[in-house]
Amino acid sequence: MRASNKPDSNSQSVMGIPHFLAIPFPIPGHINPLMQFTQVLAKYGCKITFLSSDENYHKLKSAGGEHGRVLESHSHIKLVSLPDGVDPEDDRKDQAKVISTTINTMRAKLPKLIEDVNALDIDNNISCIIVTKNMGWALEVGHQLGIKGALFWPASATSLASFNSIQRLIDDGTIDSKNGLPIRKQEIQLSSNLPLMEAAAMPWYCLDNAFFFLHMKQEMQNLNLAERWLCNTTFDLEAGAFSTSPKLLPIGPLMANEHNMCSLSQEDITCLEWMDQQPPQSVIYVSFGTMVTMKSNQFKELALGLDLLRRPFLWVVRKDNGIVVNYAYPDEFRGSQGKIVGWAPQKKILSHPAIACFISHCGWNSTMEGVYNGVPFLCWPFCSDQFMNKKYICDVWKVGLAFQRGGNGLILREEIKNKVDQLLDDEEIKGTSLKLMEMIIKNKAQGDGNLSKFINCAKE
Structure with missing residues (x-):
């Protein structure tokens, strides 16, 4: 385990402050929004341990890197890393390879990392694990250790509702249980107050990838261990999606809370x-x-x-x-x-x-x-x-x-x-x-209120 941002010797742990372990899937589309979200949590006074793959750890901490400057400005955020098992010569666009290797490599090492992080601050142990898509296995590890879990979904609430509807769509005879492809040509309506969509709009369909479909079918079982599904959206943007599960919670727009702009890639200003x-x-x-x-x-x-x-x-x-x-x-x-x-x-x-x-x-x-x-x-x-x-x-x-x-x-x-x-x-x-x-700007107050409720629940 690599760690940075050593605890400030002048600061004291405050009982009742939640300590989140944030674990994104190791691609920019998950790392960037989860990092943005943890910065918001830090402004609420929460403590965050941000777990990345070794490769992304070095990018986040690279000399002069914007992410590094942003992280160093937050005394509440600490970076740690684990290997994801993906070899340097492997194609990281091969999602099946990255997903399988990450699960197999990180899962076995996570309990020891949690133990080591908790040993550094015995008065403020990890109280909640936040994951993005494809990292639901970490919620299962946390569940076994008695740690609460939450999902930070880096896509729309409607897409999450669609993944959560996979088994029902199979049972209804709408999609094939082996690959998610439509059994007959028809539009799909996930609930009565969501728009009709072509089967091709389902987020697993266009990949034409049985691995990804079956992985997400299993992934939803892990993600249902989360007490909350946090979405960077607003209720008015996707009102119909929030009727599909009581777990869904709109906490957006997060851009309204962000003052530090973050990117894993070097920006041309x-x-x-x-x-x-x-x-x-x-x-x-x-x-x-x-x-x-x-x-x-x-x-x-x-x-x-x-x-x-x-x-x-x-x-x-x-x-x-x-x-x-x-x-x-x-x-x-x-x-x-x-x-x-x-x-x-x-x-x-x-x-x-x-x-x-x-x-x-x-x-x-x-x-x-x-x-x-x-x-x-x-x-x-x-x-x-x-x-x-x-x-x-x-x-x-x-x-x-x-x-x-x-x-x-x-x-x-x-x-x-x-x-x-x-x-x-x-x-x-x-x-x-x-x-x-x-x-959306008017919805900010509701998103902030939902975020406060989530933080308060994590304290309990």
Whole structure:
């Protein structure tokens, strides 16, 4: 076990202060939001031990790294690590490999780590374990040790409701018990007050991966050991989802509580200076998150589509997240009106007055950050819960449009130009985006109240 941030010798343990052990699945889409959440808990006076994989520990603590500076500023947060068993030469995009190896490696070592952490502070032992998806095994370990558990879900409450409905959908004859694929062509309604969705919008369907479906079927049994399922969302955003389980608790929007911006990747802050030079509501922001990769012919169409716009654009072409991405720009690509960066400080970009719209993969973190800032969307989902989020953005909230694929399966350059032009001329979508932003900001008081209730329960 590696540890940092040694306890301050001048501080004294306070009885009744909850001590959370936070354990994210070792990918940025889980680490970043859980780290953001623990910073909020720290501001409430809670103590947090944040467990990461050895590889991510070194990234978090790297010299001059933004995460390192943020963590050092919180005396209530301590970093520890365990190996996740994934070899350096392994492909971390292979989710089945990472999930299986992490469970097999970390599970055996967790009880000893808990013992060691508790020995360092006998007056304030770990009182609650918080995990993200794929780490439900840690709740089982905690249950055996008599430690409370909670789930911090890094996606929408509706996607969690869908995973929790797997067994019922099997029993109803809606999906196959071996792979989750639909038995017959039909739309799925998870509850009477949730929207009808195509089977392809279910977060396990588009992966076409029997391993992931069966893993999540088992994972839900572990996650049901949690006393609460905490979601970075608001009740009004997904009201129907919260009727599906009393465990679900909206604690968002977390962005409203965050002053420190965190990213595992090195952010190119020169893009903020570039944004400052652009007219209000003029910049097309393009980013597909930390995991998505794009085929070379689709990359070409996107590049040439951005050229056709003849508008300023900020395009994130990922370089530094540990995944090798070799994109070749087409010879005819000019890009003269845009700026391309390896990674961007997204929360600051989306709150900038120059932002016009967001071309997004519709990951939940990006979705929440966009709607919180009243930014209209152009939806380009790839996998998992992204299709479900697109359904909400386009059909439920009505704050965006979706790209349509051509006969060759590609989103063509002309479609990119036409949809951007259509969105930027749509005053109704712009107005609805601002109304949704206002609603989410008003929901903050309820989210803060739910968070306080959760912390108080963890004290007991």
